Amino acid sequence: MVDRQKLSEKVLRDAEPAEGRDYQIFDTEVRGFAVCIYRGGGRAFTLDYRYAGRQRRMTFARWPEWGVTAARERAKALRREIDAGGDPLATRDAKREAPRVSDLVKRYVDMHLPHLAALNAADQRSMMEKFIDPTWGTMLVTEISSYDVELLLNNVAEGRARPSKQKPNNRARKLKGAKPTPVRANRVGEVVRKMFAYAVKWGWRDDNPATGFRRRMETPRERYLSHEEIACLATALDAAEDDRxxxxxxxxxxxxxxVGEVRQARFEDFNLEHLSWTKPATTTKQRRVHRVPISDEAAAIVRQRRLAVIKGSPWLFPGDVPSQPLLEVRRFWARIQKEVGIEDVRIHDLRHTFASLLVSGGASLEMIGKLLGHSQMQTTQRYAHLMDSPLRAGVDAVASAFKPKPRLVHDADRPAATASPLSRTGLRFGAKHLTVSGS
Incomplete structure (x- = not known):
């Protein structure tokens, strides 16, 4: 016999657990709404209903965390959903099994990062570990909105105090506050957009919340070596003890x-007869084979390395670890920077200097992009401003054509009959009247 009575706080308090079994007390006001009295003394609100011919029971709240009145209102809402053809228990189970952002991060790492260069993959993994997973890890993939993306990127752009250690080892570093990092925010936004593009592809959600995220203004670093600095650098390198x-x-x-492409260069990658260097896809940033011509001077370096390297080593610059290339040159470069007086120049700025010299030699942006291995023309556009010289010559030619031409006129202040040939002539530029006098 089903126990039915109008549920109240007193009914729940007075109900006694049964020995060895759980039982329900059904409400007389809402069909299927009941309280389950567990043999251990606990109490929970349930809703019994039928869906597609199957009997279903959904436990949705516990007492006393939920009062009877609140539980009854919730049961009414669930009953309306059922009457409309829904299955609230299946909906809840599906939500529990729905992928969370932590699942998306893990799958993105497994599916996408192996196809990237090691440095790029490590950088993206760092972004996910520091920013994305701690902020969104427990949220459902479908819960992330464009507003959440904006909040995350704002937080990244604000930066963080340096160093991150709780007890800095000196006063100067201790007082150093947060440094804004707008460029980092843009890179995190690109990773988030890529992650959710995969989520759409995998059917985890229907849209990408990071599409069209607000980009922060970036000021590209522009440092090019002058001809004098290049000469000093060449002299310092000639005198250096570390030939590698x-x-x-x-x-x-x-x-x-x-620098990574050069460090990992192999002798087999160079064709000295045709003066070319074929970089394998494993060493290039764009993950594609990149073939470029080289100069006689670059070929001479390869020949010198053949004489200096132990026979059998494939590396142009073998490292101290057997079967490995030279791992880093940062300490060497720091010494060269001080010696030459170019402390603000990075090794990567040599690449920019190479491009600037190509521009001054008349190379087009398309040619520069091919030599540098850019996969997008937009990347090469950063060197477009270096082409101002030929553009300036063009606008100067227009200005010269538009400029009024000087013409000879008679001197209006002297009688034409008494004036000498030189004193009777002058140069008139528009409204100005210049007289050339002779002895």
Missing amino acids: AAGIIRLCMLTGAR
């Missing part, structure tokens, strides 16, 4: 290659 590191810097300057 010096050779890497020289090749960076002569080819415009990234």
